[in-house]
Amino acid sequence: MPTACPAELLRATSLPCHMRRMTLQDRPAKGAWGITALIFLFMLINFADKMVVGLAAKPIMDELKLSPEQFGLIGSAFFFVFPFAAVAVGFVTNHVQARHTLLIMAVFWSMLQFPMLGTVSFEVLIGCRILLGAAEGPANPVATHAIYKWFPDSLRAMPTAVVAQGSAIGVVVAVPVLNWVIVHHSWHMAFALLGGTGLLWAGLWYLFGREGPLVDTPVAADGSEFKPLPYRLLLTCPSILAACCTGFASYWGLALGLTWFTPYLIEGLGFSQTVGGDLSVLPWLFGMVVVLGGGWISQHLKARSASSRVSRGIFASTAVIIGGCILPFIGFTTTPALKLAILIAGTAIGSTIYVVIPMVVSELTPQPQRAAMLAIVTSIVTLGGVIAPFAMGMIVQDGVTRLAGYDRGFTILGGLLLVGGLIGLLFIRPEADRKRLASLVP
Secondary structure (H helix, E strand, O other): OOOOOHHHHHHHHOOOHHHHHHHHHOOOOOOHHHHHHHHHHHHHHHHHHHHHHHHOHHHHHHHHOOOHHHHHHHHHHOOOOHHHHHHHHHHHHOOOOHHHHHHHHHHHHHHOOHHHHOOOOHHHHHHHHHHHHHHHOOHHHHHHHHHOOOOOHHHOHHHHHHHHHHHHHHHHHHHHHHHHHHHHOOHHHHHHHHHHHHHHHHHHHHHHOOOOOOOOOOEOOOOOEOOOOOHHHHHOOHHHHHHHHHHHHHHHHHHHHHHHHHHHHHHHOOOOHHHHHHHOOHHHHHHHHHHHHHHHHHHHHHHOOOOHHHHHHHHHHHHHHHHHHHHHHHHHOOOHHHHHHHHHHHHHOOOOHHHHHHHHHHHHOOHHHHHHHHHHHHHHHOHHHHHHHHHHHHHHHHOOOHHHHHHHHHHHHHHHHHHHHHHHHHHOOHHHHHHHHHHOOO
16 A cells, blocks of 8 residues: 555545545545446537537528528527536535536436427527526536546546547537438437437436545645635636636637537538538547547656646647647638648647646645536636637628638637637646645635
8 A cells, every 4th residue: 555645644534434545545436437437428418419509500500591690699609608507506516416416407408409399490599509508507517526526636637538528529429420310300300319318318327326435625735735715716826717718718619619610611611511510520539539648648747746737737738839820820721621630630639628627626626615616617718608609600701701701710719729828838837826825724
């Protein structure tokens, strides 16, 4: 058994036996990977729900006679209540078991798919997307909080990456199926299929979902435990603020991918619905490799005694900067295949930031406040989703051509990624901020 420091021994003696062993051995709780698999499926369905509007953009715009600006508003509507719901449910999850919160969210968002079966107006579609955003807004922070009750801090990078890949694999698995349904049946049936799948997951979670046993309180440099901190100290912590800025820029790109990637392929590059829909999996496949590889590298660096600043801050922020440098080249070529490659590489290469952000927040936040802080940070990051789809719609509509409008919008994204990545590179310093926060607690 590894030797534990005095602070760990002190904490362990006050815990139940199974938790005491877990603290000292620094290993996951029994059954951790089974719960991770279920939460992975939860995020898979969650992102398929987000993706379906972008995938069905052309038939929706044709049926409802929508302009690019109106369709951009539909994309942004999903995020109108998304951040506020994340914060509210995050605070609730500080006091109730995360397994109950996950179940309620899954049932609610599944039921919201079925109104799409009938005759749908622009107003009904907007309303359902707003409510769906409210139901799905807390999904990522609550899922992450639930997973962190099964894994100690040093082993969280890979399960965080796996859960994050629920998004990528959700798109990779769902897009061919949903696109086939859209082409051969209708976009209405694609929504209904997602609703039924969500209810099926809710049944599995009701039967097999459990709450994790691991109690994990961040410790200061001298080994003492953090007491609960005023939220103003956590929200003004430089590392957390920098992570929010980097995440905001990255999520801007994610929101554009969810809403505008398939329309770009069809309207901008001239692909058919069938081909364009199937090609929509490519950014997510590349992102999946990046996130899993980046999560492994981050955890490996941490295991080799690299600081969190290096293994989490510098590593992920540099990848975001690289993406920002790639994207502006999209306007310098007329070759569709090259444009597609630039867009995929530029938007996906910095995806490791989604693994890093919750770990940085968790490293600096006492566990009783963790669900709320993860939710608050998520709400700030996803504000990019409120603005990006509608802004892109305006840019596309005002472009000399549709293709020129898309290229300009993605070039702007490159500038945002460059700025956000530089902020993260300079200011994500978890060790320094832990010392500073510890000095502020009596």
